[in-house]
Amino acid sequence: MKKCFSILKAVLLSAFVISSYSASAQTHAGDAKMNAFVSNLMSKMTLDEKIGQLNLVTAGGQSKTGSVVNEGVEGKIKSGAIGGIFGIYGTKYIGTAQDLAVKNSRLHIPLIFGLDVIHGHRTIFPIPLGMSASWDMGLIEKSARIAAEEATAEGINWVFSPMVDIARDARWGRISEGSGEDPWLGSQVAKAMVHGYQGSNMKNADAVMACVKHFALYGGAEAGREYNTVDMSLIKMYQDYLPPYKAAVDAGAGSFMSSFNTVNGVPATANQWLLTDLLRKQWGFKGFVVSDYTAVNELSSHGLGDLQQVSALALKAGLDMDMVGEGFLTTLKKSLKEGKVTQAEIDLACRRVLEAKYKLGLFDNPNKSINADREKRDELTDDNRKFARQIAEHSFVLLKNQGQTLPLKKSGTIALVGPLADNHLEMLGTWVIAGDPNKSVSVKEGIRNVAGDNVKVLYARGSNITDDSLLSSRSYFFGQKQPMDGRAPQVMIDEAVETAKKADVIVAVVGESANMSGESSSRSDINIPESQRDLLKALAKTGKPLVIVLFNGRPLTLTWEDKHASAILDAWAPGTEAGNAIADVLFGNYNPAGKITATFPRSVGQIPIYYNHKNTGRPFDGNGPAKFKSDYIDISNDPLYPFGYGLSYTTFNYSGVKLNKTSLKGNETLTASVTVTNTGKYAGEEVVQLYISDPVASISRSVKELKNYQKISLQPGEKKEVVFNITTNDLKFYDNQLKYDWEAGKFIVQIGTNSSDIHVASVQWDK
Numbered sequence: 099m100k101k102c103f104s105i106l107k108a109v110l111l112s113a114f115v116i117s118s119y120s121a122s123a124q125t126h127a128g129d130a131k132m133n134a135f136v137s138n139l140m141s142k143m144t145l146d147e148k149i150g151q152l153n154l155v156t157a158g159g160q161s162k163t164g165s166v167v168n169e170g171v172e173g174k175i176k177s178g179a180i181g182g183i184f185g186i187y188g189t190k191y192i193g194t195a196q197d198l199a200v201k202n203s204r205l206h207i208p209l210i211f212g213l214d215v216i217h218g219h220r221t222i223f224p225i226p227l228g229m230s231a232s233w234d235m236g237l238i239e240k241s242a243r244i245a246a247e248e249a250t251a252e253g254i255n256w257v258f259s260p261m262v263d264i265a266r267d268a269r270w271g272r273i274s275e276g277s278g279e280d281p282w283l284g285s286q287v288a289k290a291m292v293h294g295y296q297g298s299n300m301k302n303a304d305a306v307m308a309c310v311k312h313f314a315l316y317g318g319a320e321a322g323r324e325y326n327t328v329d330m331s332l333i334k335m336y337q338d339y340l341p342p343y344k345a346a347v348d349a350g351a352g353s354f355m356s357s358f359n360t361v362n363g364v365p366a367t368a369n370q371w372l373l374t375d376l377l378r379k380q381w382g383f384k385g386f387v388v389s390d391y392t393a394v395n396e397l398s399s400h401g402l403g404d405l406q407q408v409s410a411l412a413l414k415a416g417l418d419m420d421m422v423g424e425g426f427l428t429t430l431k432k433s434l435k436e437g438k439v440t441q442a443e444i445d446l447a448c449r450r451v452l453e454a455k456y457k458l459g460l461f462d463n464p465n466k467s468i469n470a471d472r473e474k475r476d477e478l479t480d481d482n483r484k485f486a487r488q489i490a491e492h493s494f495v496l497l498k499n500q501g502q503t504l505p506l507k508k509s510g511t512i513a514l515v516g517p518l519a520d521n522h523l524e525m526l527g528t529w530v531i532a533g534d535p536n537k538s539v540s541v542k543e544g545i546r547n548v549a550g551d552n553v554k555v556l557y558a559r560g561s562n563i564t565d566d567s568l569l570s571s572r573s574y575f576f577g578q579k580q581p582m583d584g585r586a587p588q589v590m591i592d593e594a595v596e597t598a599k600k601a602d603v604i605v606a607v608v609g610e611s612a613n614m615s616g617e618s619s620s621r622s623d624i625n626i627p628e629s630q631r632d633l634l635k636a637l638a639k640t641g642k643p644l645v646i647v648l649f650n651g652r653p654l655t656l657t658w659e660d661k662h663a664s665a666i667l668d669a670w671a672p673g674t675e676a677g678n679a680i681a682d683v684l685f686g687n688y689n690p691a692g693k694i695t696a697t698f699p700r701s702v703g704q705i706p707i708y709y710n711h712k713n714t715g716r717p718f719d720g721n722g723p724a725k726f727k728s729d730y731i732d733i734s735n736d737p738l739y740p741f742g743y744g745l746s747y748t749t750f751n752y753s754g755v756k757l758n759k760t761s762l763k764g765n766e767t768l769t770a771s772v773t774v775t776n777t778g779k780y781a782g783e784e785v786v787q788l789y790i791s792d793p794v795a796s797i798s799r800s801v802k803e804l805k806n807y808q809k810i811s812l813q814p815g816e817k818k819e820v821v822f823n824i825t826t827n828d829l830k831f832y833d834n835q836l837k838y839d840w841e842a843g844k845f846i847v848q849i850g851t852n853s854s855d856i857h858v859a860s861v862q863w864d865k
């Protein structure tokens with residue numbers, strides 16, 4: 099293993115110009131005052147106190163995602179054996195813990211307080227996959243800003259977000275926590291979130307330090323199975339998976355979290371190439387790296403040795419803080435004595451943790467965010483709720499709308515059915531720690547709030563979320579259980595059908611419960627659960643217009659639904675204002691404009707499926723004989739809904755692509771434009787997407803890659819010219835020596851409403 103690692107390292111070192119690097123070069127690159135402060139503090143610290151700074155603990159609670167929680171936390175704080183705590187919030191708890199550290203520990207070093215603030219803190223926004231479908235970086239940044247304001251009001255100064263793992267496999271439950279499959283779009287989101295969290299200065303009382311996760315490639319888990327092996331080529335890593343992490347470094351992210359998986363055979367948490375050579379030397383990251391939950395201990399299960407050995411490996415690889423497992427705390431001193439780690443390695447990690455606290459201003463004011471007035475004032479305010487409603491509306495994707503079934507009229511009778519229609523808990527989605535389900539708006543309530551008095555709403559539950567006991571038990575945990583309606587499935591369906599018969603239109607609110615996606619929620623079948631499918635089938639038979647409002651933490655296989663429903667509105671898990679936002683869109687107060695950021699397959703057998711795939715040597719374009727072509731004999735290659743897809747209540751017409759030149763040289767700029775016209779009856783927004791393909795190169799390139807987009811707004815009849823400036827930066831890629839550059843030749847510029855429906859023009863670009 100050692101040998102493979104050094105070959106890999108040699109390849110990479112030769113492929114890049116490495117900035118000269120040493121512990122001191124890195125630490126002196128930043129703020130001289132900070133360095134002097136930290137050096138002075140460290141000169142007073144004992145070895146135990148230094149190792150203590152590397153120890154991150156949790157007292158459990160809702161943040162528990164492994165089998166271990168820490169014990170004896172109070173005593174350890176006092177003795178300086180803890181650097182940070184996560185999983186608690188509220189000024190009372192955090193104030194008490196911080197007091198213990200700054201008043202009772204020998205050197206009064208403040209603790210850092212982390213929390214999984216993933217899509218909002220008290221005010222819950224759509225799950226990240228949903229937010230990314232807004233393609234609105236301003237809104238996404240603001241969601242992170244509000245989350246930071248609310249979290250800091252409860253004493254938090256460090257959030258385990260953004261999650262920027264690229265995912266091309268909808269079986270993987272954590273696809274819900276990221277921004278989908280595209281590295282370019284994922285990079286924009288990573289930047290926006292880091293800026294939103296950290297604000298203009300991390301010392302501000304309302305700023306948190308971002309923790310970018312999970313470094314790296316966690317989304318590439320084989321078979322979409324949680325925590326599974328990742329094994330990918332270097333070109334794929336660099337081209338498709340690493341860009342969002344790099345974008346987060348460039349945006350100034352203060353910390354990173356190592357991932358559970360292997361990267362090139364070495365688990366990320368002990369991977370020196372990843373944590374030091376790539377992250378720090380190549381990318382210039384200056385912050386600290388924390389492990390994921392007990393990931394140091396889990397290196398033993400990966401086969402790297404006992405706890406002492408793996409703790410030493412992780413430290414030497416460049417890991418600074420050990421989450422929960424206390425391998426650093428219990429073994430590093432011994433390893434130092436035995437010469438297995440050096441004092442310099444312990445010092446460097448300690449320095450990085452202390453620097454983070456310094457950057458957050460905790461040495462000046464350990465209680466900067468502990469303010470009971472703010473806690474009361476800044477949580478779930480009317481403005482935050484208003485914003486939650488807005489961003490939820492912008493995240494929704496209209497997948498189908500036959501015969502303009504939507505928007506609904508504000509008159510007549512609606513049959514509202516489905517196990518998610520009158521529900522508060524599932525509105526919030528996965529990874530909600532401080533959000534209160536009792537404060538969320540159900541779809542039933544939202545429709546009542548928005549529809550007005552001329553709409554009669556008849557309600558029937560229709561089914562349970564799932565009748566499958568395994569799926570049910572695995573998607574509810576921490577003592578929660580699926581609230582079951584005890585009636586027989588057919589009785590519930592019959593009631594729903596009778597209700598539907600009395601209505602003009604059916605609105606069926608169905609899909610996944612919050613924790614059918616998220617961590618440790620991989621699925622091999624990504625249909626809507628069968629109990630709800632049976633309900634939909636019975637409803638479709640009534641012949642009434644059937645509108646599906648879909649809850650999902652991942653792309654689902656919706657082939658049946660696409661064929662039989664009149665309209666499908668993908669609402670993901672919209673957060674606190676779910677019901678109001680859904681009703682706004684159903685009744686046309688807001689015209690949906692979201693576009694999916696992860697491809698929806700027709701069948702789970704097509705996975706992994708993503709738009710920026712390679713051509714292969716035997717591509718099948720759907721025409722002519724298929725034998726001996728790259729395809730399936732039982733299904734088409736096409737997805738059900740391609741990346742970037744999403745409809746509107748209005749229609750948009752695209753002109754052909756106009757280029758300012760068809761041949762260019764060197765660093766010239768190409769201008770490509772289209773004219774988009776709103777040809778329908780409603781004002782609406784459209785995400786105009788630019789893709790480029792590079793049909794001849796020294797390596798086999800993706801068929802196309804997203805390079806830019808513009809979100810425009812048009813009144814009925816209005817048209818706009820959308821202009822993109824393209825430079826050679828947009829043509830660059832990693833070749834098989836991992837050199838990042840562009841190659842002269844022909845390029846195809848593609849502009850359109852999604853990754854499949856595009857207009858093209860080609861250009862010759864020479865060096």
Ligand code: BGC
Nearest residue numbers: 161163214258311390391617
């Ligand atoms: C997850 C992380 C999370 C951490 C702390 C882990 O199980 O993978 O995303 O931040 O727990 O709660």
